[in-house]
């Protein structure tokens with residue numbers, strides 16, 4: 001028996017007159033090649049693929065999302081995401097849709113003193129949205145840094161509590177020529193100290209002293225990132241959140257700044 005001999009429930013009429021903003025699949029992992037300014041990087045994306053569903057339709061055709069992912073090697077860039085999203089909407093016979101790809105993005109970094117190279121991984125989510133014909137490309141970055149507490153340093157005879165922090169930036173990309181690497185560097189420089197994948201003892205000494213000389217609250221970091229991103233070429237508004245995984249509390253410290261786009 002093939003599909004033609006079976007009832008197509010998804011295509012049947014729905015009488016409730018309720019449109020659905022997003023329906024599709026999520027938490028599906030797929031091998032992906034990410035192209036960043038001509039450099040290819042193999043990674044694994046967790047995908048969330050959805051379309052809008054009109055009020056009169058009972059269901060979307062979910063198999064088609066998986067079919068599209070498996071049509072050929074998944075190769076994406078900031079530049080090509082809008083086309084991929086539009087192809088998805090067409091395949092699903094929809095009018096709007098969103099394609100979200102979350103993946104680890106790796107940057108080779110040389111340790112600050114020894115110069116030894118190693119990979120640093122950053123959580124990146126690229127979001128292609130098409131609504132009313134106009135594509136929007138969203139970006140979410142989670143960048144780990146070190147933070148050292150200015151209060152703890154000021155009140156203590158020696159030492160200061162410090163911890164890993166996550167700086168999360170969400171923005172709409174106004175210029176596909178935006179370099180993820182440059183943006184990540186601009187943000188991670190606003191912590192008490194950036195992180196590296198590999199540290200020899202001279203590097204560890206450098207980071208320990210650099211962070212101690214550069215104490216920052218979450219408030220300091222979120223303000224300094226806002227300053228660094230104000231007018232940053234290729235961004236259309238942004239939201240920043242900073243979370244300190246406090247080493248002296250069983251809770252985090254957290255701060256947020258929103259700057260709406262045009």
Ligand SMILES: Nc1nc2c(ncn2[C@@H]2O[C@H](COP(=O)(O)OP(=O)(O)OP(=O)(O)O)[C@@H](O)[C@H]2O)c(=O)[nH]1
Nearest residue numbers: 003008009010011023058059060061062063064065
């Ligand atoms: N819309 C919808 N589909 C579901 C749901 N649960 C499972 N499905 C999927 O429905 C799919 C089958 O529907 P379609 O994708 O339309 O498959 P098809 O009709 O054989 O293929 P097309 O002719 O391309 O539509 C299967 O992949 C199921 O996994 C659900 O809650 N909603």
